Amino acid sequence: MTAAVFFGCTFIAFGPAVSLFLFTIAREPLRVIFLIAGAFFWLVSLLLASLVWFISVQISNKESASQQKGLLIFGVVLSVLLQETFRFAYYKLLKKANEGLLALSQEETMPISIRQLAYVSGLGFGFMSGAFSVVNILADSVGPGTVGIHGDSQHYFLSSAFMTMAIILLHMFWGVIFFDGCEKQRWLAVAAVVATHLLVSSLTFQNPQYVSSLVPTYIIMFFMGVWAFYTAGGSLRNLKLCLTCKDKDFLLANHRPR
Amino acid sequence: MDLLSNKWIVYLALCLFVAGVSCNSVENKIYVKLNYTVPCVRLLNSTHQIGCQSSLSGDVGVLHVLESEENLDFVLRTGRNPPYMVIMESSLFTRSVMMKLKNGSGRVAGVAVVEPTSNPPNGFSPHTRCPNENTGVYSENYGPGLAHCNTTKWNPLGNGLSYEEFDFPIFSMKDDNDTQLIRQCYMDHNRPVNGSHPQYPLCAMQLSSHMSAVTNTPTCMRRNSINFSMSNEMVCDPLSDQNIWAPSKPLNITQNGHKADESVIIVSARLDSRSFFSEIGPGAESAASGLVTLLAAAHALRNATQDAQLDRTIFYTFFHGETFDYIGSSKMVYDMEKNQFPIDLDNVHSVLEIGQVGFYSSSNLWLHTDPVSMRNSSIQKEVKDLIANLNSAAVGLNVSVKEPGVTQPLPPSSFQRFLRARPFPGVVIEDYNSSFSNKYFQSMFDNADSLNVLYPPNLTPEEQLNHVTDTAKSLAEVATMVARALFLQAGGEKTQISSIKADELTVSRMLYSFLISSNNSWTQEIVAPKDIVHLNNNTVNFYISVEQQASLPTILAKYLLANLTGSVVNVTQENCRNQKESEDDKESKHLYNYIWVQGAALPNSTERDGFCVRSTVRWSRAISPAFELENYTTSEYSTWTESRWKEIKGRIFLVASHDLEMLTLGVGIGVLLSSLLLTYIMSSKADILFSSGRETTSATY
Numbered sequence: 001m002t003a004a005v006f007f008g009c010t011f012i013a014f015g016p017a018v019s020l021f022l023f024t025i026a027r028e029p030l031r032v033i034f035l036i037a038g039a040f041f042w043l044v045s046l047l048l049a050s051l052v053w054f055i056s057v058q059i060s061n062k063e064s065a066s067q068q069k070g071l072l073i074f075g076v077v078l079s080v081l082l083q084e085t086f087r088f089a090y091y092k093l094l095k096k097a098n099e100g101l102l103a104l105s106q107e108e109t110m111p112i113s114i115r116q117l118a119y120v121s122g123l124g125f126g127f128m129s130g131a132f133s134v135v136n137i138l139a140d141s142v143g144p145g146t147v148g149i150h151g152d153s154q155h156y157f158l159s160s161a162f163m164t165m166a167i168i169l170l171h172m173f174w175g176v177i178f179f180d181g182c183e184k185q186r187w188l189a190v191a192a193v194v195a196t197h198l199l200v201s202s203l204t205f206q207n208p209q210y211v212s213s214l215v216p217t218y219i220i221m222f223f224m225g226v227w228a229f230y231t232a233g234g235s236l237r238n239l240k241l242c243l244t245c246k247d248k249d250f251l252l253a254n255h256r257p258r
Numbered sequence: 259m260d261l262l263s264n265k266w267i268v269y270l271a272l273c274l275f276v277a278g279v280s281c282n283s284v285e286n287k288i289y290v291k292l293n294y295t296v297p298c299v300r301l302l303n304s305t306h307q308i309g310c311q312s313s314l315s316g317d318v319g320v321l322h323v324l325e326s327e328e329n330l331d332f333v334l335r336t337g338r339n340p341p342y343m344v345i346m347e348s349s350l351f352t353r354s355v356m357m358k359l360k361n362g363s364g365r366v367a368g369v370a371v372v373e374p375t376s377n378p379p380n381g382f383s384p385h386t387r388c389p390n391e392n393t394g395v396y397s398e399n400y401g402p403g404l405a406h407c408n409t410t411k412w413n414p415l416g417n418g419l420s421y422e423e424f425d426f427p428i429f430s431m432k433d434d435n436d437t438q439l440i441r442q443c444y445m446d447h448n449r450p451v452n453g454s455h456p457q458y459p460l461c462a463m464q465l466s467s468h469m470s471a472v473t474n475t476p477t478c479m480r481r482n483s484i485n486f487s488m489s490n491e492m493v494c495d496p497l498s499d500q501n502i503w504a505p506s507k508p509l510n511i512t513q514n515g516h517k518a519d520e521s522v523i524i525v526s527a528r529l530d531s532r533s534f535f536s537e538i539g540p541g542a543e544s545a546a547s548g549l550v551t552l553l554a555a556a557h558a559l560r561n562a563t564q565d566a567q568l569d570r571t572i573f574y575t576f577f578h579g580e581t582f583d584y585i586g587s588s589k590m591v592y593d594m595e596k597n598q599f600p601i602d603l604d605n606v607h608s609v610l611e612i613g614q615v616g617f618y619s620s621s622n623l624w625l626h627t628d629p630v631s632m633r634n635s636s637i638q639k640e641v642k643d644l645i646a647n648l649n650s651a652a653v654g655l656n657v658s659v660k661e662p663g664v665t666q667p668l669p670p671s672s673f674q675r676f677l678r679a680r681p682f683p684g685v686v687i688e689d690y691n692s693s694f695s696n697k698y699f700q701s702m703f704d705n706a707d708s709l710n711v712l713y714p715p716n717l718t719p720e721e722q723l724n725h726v727t728d729t730a731k732s733l734a735e736v737a738t739m740v741a742r743a744l745f746l747q748a749g750g751e752k753t754q755i756s757s758i759k760a761d762e763l764t765v766s767r768m769l770y771s772f773l774i775s776s777n778n779s780w781t782q783e784i785v786a787p788k789d790i791v792h793l794n795n796n797t798v799n800f801y802i803s804v805e806q807q808a809s810l811p812t813i814l815a816k817y818l819l820a821n822l823t824g825s826v827v828n829v830t831q832e833n834c835r836n837q838k839e840s841e842d843d844k845e846s847k848h849l850y851n852y853i854w855v856q857g858a859a860l861p862n863s864t865e866r867d868g869f870c871v872r873s874t875v876r877w878s879r880a881i882s883p884a885f886e887l888e889n890y891t892t893s894e895y896s897t898w899t900e901s902r903w904k905e906i907k908g909r910i911f912l913v914a915s916h917d918l919e920m921l922t923l924g925v926g927i928g929v930l931l932s933s934l935l936l937t938y939i940m941s942s943k944a945d946i947l948f949s950s951g952r953e954t955t956s957a958t959y
Contacts, residue, residue: 004919011926016933023934023941137284144318145288145911148459149443152287154914158922165929233948242943 006142009161013134017127017168024119030112031120038090038124038175045086046132049079076201083125084194087175090121091182114183115176115232122175126168134164152208159210166217170200173221173228180231189231196220290439292908296430299536300469302478302494303583304890304897308420309469312368312427316466319343319367320913321444327355334362338455341367343463345440348374351382353417360424368427368465370908372437377708381697384419384534387411389700393583393896395674396667401630404667410692412669413699420534420700427465429908430535430702440910447912458915465908470494471901476890478899494899495804498881499578500812501586502529504556504819504874506563506572506748508849511876515597521570521607523747525740526587526672527552528580528613529811531800533702540705541800543696546772547616547709547733549576549815553768554737554760555612555744557822562745562758569749570607574823576815577672578880579802581700583896586880587672591679592895593878603676608644608747609684611673612740614696616709618689619732623659623739626688628668631681640683644747648685651742651755657735662691687740705797706773723770723778730766737765768818772798776810784821787856787868789813804900808877816875820853824873827852834870851875 025031053075061067094117102110137160147156174193181189200220206213300309320339322332324346333342342365346355351371359366388407396405403409431437443461450456471478471494478494509517527548531541556574563572579585593599594606615623625645632638645661652659668674671686689695698704706712711729713722737760745755767780777793785793798811808816829839834854837847846852850872857868882896890897940947 002919004923005914008919008922008924008926011930015926015930016937019930019934019937023937024944136282140282140284140288143288143911144464144913145462145909146459146914147284147287148912149290149461149910150287154459154912156287158925161926229947238947242946 002144003142005146005157006138009134009141009157010138012158012161013130013138013164014168016165017123017130020123020172021127025123028112031116034094034112034117034120035124035127038121039128040124041086041090041121042083042125042128045082046079046128049075049082052078073205076205077198080194080197080201083129084178084197087121087125087178088182088190091179094121114179118176118179119172119232120175121179122172123168125175126171129171130164130168133167134160153210155210156208159207159214162214163204163217166214166221167200170197170217170221170224173224176228177224177231196224289909289911290436292431292436292910294432294434294436295465295906295908296535296537297465297467297906298424298428298430298534299467299903300471300901301497301582302471302473302475302899302901304475304884304892306421306423307471307473308423309901310424310426310428310467311469312465312467314468316464316468316907317341317343317367317427318462318464318913321345321440321448321461321463321910323441323444324350324355326350330355330358334358334365337365339460340365343367343370343465345370345372345444347372348382349378351419353419356419356422356424359426360422366426368429368463370429370431370440370463370465373430373432373702375433377698377703377705381415382701382703383413383415383417383697383699385413385416385700386418386421387413387416389413389416389581389670390583390674392893393588393675394668394670395628395677396630400677401628401667404629404665407667409664409666412693414693415697416699420532427467428534429465429467430538443910458918459912461910462913463908463910467903467906469901469903471899475897475899478901479888479890492902494901496881496885497579497582497585497802497804497896497898497900498879498885499530499586499802499805500808500877501578501590501880502576502812502815502819502875502877503590504574504823504876506559506568506574506823506874508874509571509600510848511600512848514600516602516604517600520601520605522573522601522605523570523608523610523744524573524575524606524676525552525555525610525612525744526575526577527611528672529576529578529586529800529815530581530802531704532581532700533704533801535702536801537799538702539799539801540702540773540797541700542704542706542709542711542773543614543616544581544699544704545800545811546769546798547614548612549811550765550768550772551615551733551737551740552576552612553815553818553822554734554765555741556819557764558738558741558758558760559745560823562741562750562754563748566745566750566754568745570747572744572748573601574819576819578812579882579896580670580672582802582898583882584672584675585802585882585896585898587675588895589880589883590878591675592883592886595679599878603679606676606682608640609673609676609682610644610740610744610747611671611684611686612736613669613671613686613688614694615687615689615733615736616729617695618657618736619728622689623657623736624688624691625659625661626666626668626671626686627661628673628677628684629665631677631683634681637681637683641685644683644685644743647746648687648739648743650752651739651746654756655735655739657739659687659739660691664692666692687736706769709769709773711769711773719775719778722774723767723780724763726762726766727769730769731762733769734760734762734765764822771814772811776814781814781817782856783858784855785813785817786853787866789817790856802880812877816877817853817855820851820871820873820875821855824853824871824875827870827872829870829872831868831870839872849874 025035056071060071098110141157146154148154177189178193200217203213203216298310300307300311319341322342322344324344333344348371391406447461448456482492528545531539531545533539577586594602627641632641648659668686669688673684673686676682698708709729711727713725741758742755745758771781775795776798777795781793792810792813800811803809831854834852837852839846853871854868855871856866859866884890884892884895884897
């Protein structure tokens with residue numbers, strides 16, 4: 001629609017992700033490396049899923065709309081499962097790498113904890129997923145026209161941007177929960193991640209009724225966020241302490257001289 | 259298993275290659291591309307630029323279908339969402355409407371004109387009232403009272419739109435599915451209901467026809483020659499094509515300059531026309547009528563000129579670019595003056611020109627002469643002889659010739675360029691007396707309908723090709739008269755002229771080929787194989803354009819002249835293509851031109867029975883001498899150039915309101931700032947927030 005919409009939608013879609021990157025990841029080179037590796041793993045999973053879908057579309061009957069729709073659903077489910085599989089594979093790889101890093105390094109402690117790795121890899125998955133979701137839409141939003149001449153909804157760009165923001169944050173939360181579940185052998189958590197991922201992806205089939213796909217997605221994101229907060233070590237008490245600015249007292253209180 | 263996996267790998271690779279066209283589905287949701295887009299382009303001469311220009315990426319405007327001239331007020335003053343893209347029927351495409359739009363000061367983004375299915379009954383001519391007034395022969399020094407159409411306006415219906423400059427794009431659209439879509443989009447979104455203003459989102463159109471050249475020809479030629487880097491970007495090209503000529507008896511073309519003992523009668527017609535829009539130039543009356551008549555006359559004279567020994571040679575000439583200040587004729591006269599042509603001006607005895615003769619049947623034929631040169635008694639005598647020959651030729655035919663009784667200048671004609679060099683006796687044959695009988699001079703309506711080239715309904719193309727129309731019959735009469743007059747002028751015997759007759763079927767076929775469809779069974783037989791690809795199923799576009807090689811009317815005229823004046827010779831294809839009659843022949847190519855034409859299709863086969871045509875047809879470059887002399891500010895010669903452009907396209911889409919766009923930007927900036935703030939807070943308090951699961955290691959005491 002013009003540069004205003006382009007920048008607006010870019011900021012909406014990538015705002016939280018970029019600010020997270022800037023403040024938490026950009027300074028630590030190790031985190032950056034693992035972020036990029038995570039993005040790459042997501043990319044490979046997408047490549048495999050799209051290969052399978054492409055071949056199946058070429059084989060299928062192109063005229064039948066119901067068959068194409070069925071193939072799309074199949075493609076989405078396959079893609080979600082592959083993404084989660086690759087998340088698991090990345091987890092395994094990181095465990096192995098961590099042991100190797102520890103063996104090689106001089107220090108006694110691991111340079112990066114598995115929790116930080118969970119967060120970083122989740123964000124990496126999120127970045128790449130968001131990029132592939134929204135970049136081509138952003139590219140078309142620069143032109144003078146907006147969606148609608150064939151009767152589609154006008155809010156296409158805006159809702160795509162909001163959906164992308166939700167997806168990026170969700171991937172980050174899922175990363176934290178997933179790795180924690182694998183660490184502690186809590187397979188219920190892992191199953192919950194896969195299930196909610198499938199749910200969110202299936203919600204997008206409701207488009208163009210954007211309200212019915214965006215609102216549930218944000219609700220799920222909120223719940224996942226709370227779960228990830230607790231998994232990462234947060235608690236209500238910590239939150240209250242932060243918000244009421246009593247943290248300094250707390251620290252001082254804890255640093256009692258022995 | 260190996261074979262199977264191999265097969266799958268190959269299949270995979272094939273799939274990836276056969277992937278199919280990349281259709282960007284988001285783009286398809288937004289834009290609808292227009293298929294048929296004919297723009298008006300920018301032309302430049304030594305002092306001005308004319309035509310239309312769009313901005314670099316195209317002009318976007320909210321659609322408005324113009325209902326009447328009063329409705330212009332909405333576009334220019336009251337409408338709330340400027341700039342507007344105005345769609346109008348061609349009945350509103352008048353000078354007053356376009357001038358108001360031109361002065362619209364930023365509220366007009368562009369204009370799209372819908373082509374009508376029938377010609378406007380009152381006539382329409384975007385050309386000027388006095389065509390080529392500055393490059394003819396009349397000026398302050400030569401017949402001052404006759405210059406600048408002081409005595410008579412040749413094109414009274416001319417509104418001069420073609421020579422105005424517009425800073426927005428103007429496109430022409432057919433009345434087809436795309437235009438229906440545009441109207442529907444306007445009805446759905448843009449139409450003011452009950453006096454209230456339409457709400458966003460509104461239907462809009464983007465037209466893109468950015469022209470690279472600006473200001474005038476000297477500027478753009480200077481910019482052409484700037485060498486910044488290896489790749490030189492040209493911004494404009496001079497209008498050029500080819501002149502076609504054929505002497506009635508062979509002349510040695512390798513010897514330029516004066517030919518001893520040669521007295522030549524130049525009989526000429528013009529090959530080009532134009533309209534306001536760049537790719538449309540049907541030119542039925544302004545170009546095709548004269549062209550076809552001259553070709554038919556040449557055909558009629560074929561046997562007579564070969565059998566009889568004539569004193570003078572008849573020189574059939576077709577000039578290109580006459581619309582744009584006499585490009586072709588000025589070049590030929592220039593070449594003759596500089597001894598770069600097989601004959602020179604001393605060889606020229608007299609000039610006969612066939613102008614617009616299509617409406618002859620409803621009026622008479624008028625013989626125009628130049629009063630200034632006729633003051634010389636010898637010229638006057640020669641002109642009177644020529645007119646007498648024309649009158650004797652008209653005896654017995656259904657043709658009546660007259661002279662205008664008053665002193666008036668020559669109409670715009672190539673003969674004026676010859677007179678600029680020196681006085682010649684000459685006559686210009688037209689079907690009008692003091693102003694054009696062509697109501698659609700140099701417009702897109704000068705087509706088969708306006709010339710009354712009508713066929714009975716329900717005929718197949720093949721039947722139409724062989725049907726003799728009434729216009730063809732009357733043009734054949736004119737051609738017969740011209741042929742007989744030329745025979746007499748060249749010194750032939752009066753008793754032999756009754757055998758000279760133009761063929762009506764040939765004339766009708768030529769009219770069909772130029773005005774209805776150039777790709778038909780007859781043209782396919784007489785054209786060389788390499789030029790078959792240029793034939794198409796539409797009317798021929800007579801605009802001169804900028805190609806170095808010939809355009810379709812030139813190609814057709816070339817092959818028609820060769821087949822109609824030449825003879826079939828028994829020469830092998832190899833020799834024919836190499837311009838010789840036998841292996842050792844080195845002389846024939848100086849005198850003759852050999853063309854291997856495709857010939858008729860053999861029955862039950864796709865092969866063709868080709869043959870070699872030997873004729874005297876030649877062609878020479880028709881480009882204004884100003885470009886050879888590199889003097890682009892001259893007023894002597896035509897300096898017309900056409901700008902170059904990158905792409906011409908149009909598309910329609912919906913636009914959202916400016917407020918909504920700004921809101922989106924605002925929301926985006928808000929999200930970004932708030933997430934930056936939140937993240938900063940969270941990361942600075944991270945050890946507090948996420949403390950409970952930490953290993954109690956680092957904070958040792």
